[in-house]
Amino acid sequence: MSTAPQTSIRSGKGPGEAVGIALLGFGTVGAEVFRLLNENADAFAHRIGGPAEVRGVAVHNKNKLRPGVPAELLTDDAEALVRRDDIDLVVEVIGGIDYPRHLLLTALNAGKSVVTANKALVAAHADELAESADRAGVDLYFEAAVAAAIPVVGMLRRSLAGDQIRRISGIVNGTTNFILDAMETTGASYEDALAEATRLGYAEADPTADVEGHDAASKAAILASLGFYTRVTFDDVHCEGISQITADDIKAANKAGYSIKLLAICEVLIDESGKKSVNARVHPTLVPKDHPLASVSKSYNAIFVEAEAAGSLMFYGNGAGGNPTASAVLGDVVGASRNIVHGGRAPGENTYAHLPIADFGEVLTCYHIDMEVADRAGVLAAISEVFAQRGVSLRTVRQENGNGTARLIVVTHSAREAALEEIVAKLGDLDEVKAVHSVIRLHS
Structure with missing residues (x-):
């Protein structure tokens, strides 16, 4: 995002002038957005x-009937609309990247x-837009870009601007949370929970952006930047998604006290030298049952923020849908419009x-590793040696007997991701390990 000098701050149009x-x-x-702006016009004016x-609505097909929208407001020439002299504020709810990028830069x-x-x-072009x-x-306002009506962008840009943020963690995709919650509460498989999410309209016909974590990754990039x-x-x-999470993973997590x-x-x-760096990631995570998330x-x-002075804060609510997203958009419309009328600017990037x-x-991080192993003496010693060779200690080990094999669930202490990845690869090569069923990180 931009650190370019603000070359000009325009004076306001004056109280009573229209935006x-x-x-x-x-x-x-x-x-x-259109409906609420018109139905609550007097309140917004105050x-x-x-x-x-x-003064104009850009649509793909201006001949399509849209009840309540005067035909003269509709146009299929978005670029001409944003260039008009009577336009002070452009509100973009198209989606996609390349076309809206061109329009907003214009x-x-x-x-x-x-x-x-x-x-x-x-997430892709904040630098260019902010400059x-x-x-x-x-x-440039974008509150609705993260968690819809939950005011997390404004919180980071203004309310906590005097603090030092240590970590931000959160559930920022409603579709995946619905699926995982359904799997936990009903015992459904991933496939059945996804089908139900699709039937109810929570999941798109192509759910890839949600279930593979891409939607959440865009939001993580914005949160980390701010x-x-x-x-x-x-x-x-x-970025990792939830498509590999099974009903057995959910049951094992619950048994261990996690969601x-x-x-x-x-x-x-x-x-070790005191050098700082930033990491942003999206992946399935075991969250202790007593954690608010x-x-x-x-x-x-829900967004959970850990700050130096403010401590731990959580922001919770509807993170998607027409009404919550419109609420966030309209909050930004009010903020931007006030500045257009009275002068000044909101905090920049x-x-x-x-x-x-x-x-x-x-x-x-910490790993929760679920594997099937040979049910014989010396197996645990061989597995423990793999962890010890890479300096990783075990927090808990739980074994469940099977028919000729045993299910072994190991939870590690905190270690570097690279070392844990090496351990999982080595475990898969051991004769004593028949299969590594799942590897899920823990929230700490």
Whole structure:
């Protein structure tokens, strides 16, 4: 994100003056934004200091019937709309990266403030967008890009700007949380839980972005960038999804006192010499049942922040859907519109820390390893030797007898990711180990 000097801060239009809004996209979120702006027009005018007027709506097909939307507002030429002189603020709820990137850069370079709900775009091009906003002296808001109505972006940009964030961890994808929660509460398989999520509309027809962790990784990049004043992109985030989690994994986790959650984890690492680096990752994680994140059910989201002065904070609520996302978008619309009317700017992006991105192998973590082993003397000694050779100690070992084999579940103490990966590979080569069924990291 940008540290470019703010070359200009425009004066306000003046109290009572209208803010002209271009709405790009009219899907579930866009339609809700339009409806609420019109139904609550008087309230928004009081909050802003002048009317907020939607003066154009960019859609793919302007001939499609859209009840409640005057035909003269509809256009299929989004670029011409954002360039119009009567537009002060551009609200983007299209999705995707390349096309909205072009439109928003066009808007910013033309001196229009921008509100976007586009997590993939912000995660990929925040630097470029923020620099354009700085040069033009306008605002770039993106609260809805992370966890919809949960005010985590504003919290990091403003409320905790005077603190030092140590770690941010959270459930930031409602689809995967619904699936994992259904597997835990009903005993369903991954496939059956995904089918139910699809039937209820929580999962898309192609759920890849959700279940493989890509959606959460975009949000992790944004959170890490904001929390640690360092540019973190989607490509910097280590990403694993939940498609390999089984009903047996869920049962084993419950038996050991954990719930499995897909977590986005962002933290500052400090090596032996005191050098700092940033790591952001997304993967299934065993969360202790007494941790607040373990109780987050269904499609809800939660962000857990650990700060030096404020301590531990958790933000919880609806992280997706038309209404919650529209709420976050409209909060940004009010903030940007106030500045357009009264003058000034919201806090911009700042990457002054310029911390390097840590190698994932340097991350300290704990493993929960579930394996099938030969049921004979000396097996545990052989397995323990693999861990000892790499300086990793065992926290717990649990064995369940089978028919000719045994199920062995090992939980390690904290160790570097690279060392634990080597151990898992070596375990797979042992004659005593018939299969390594699953490897899941622990939240600590």
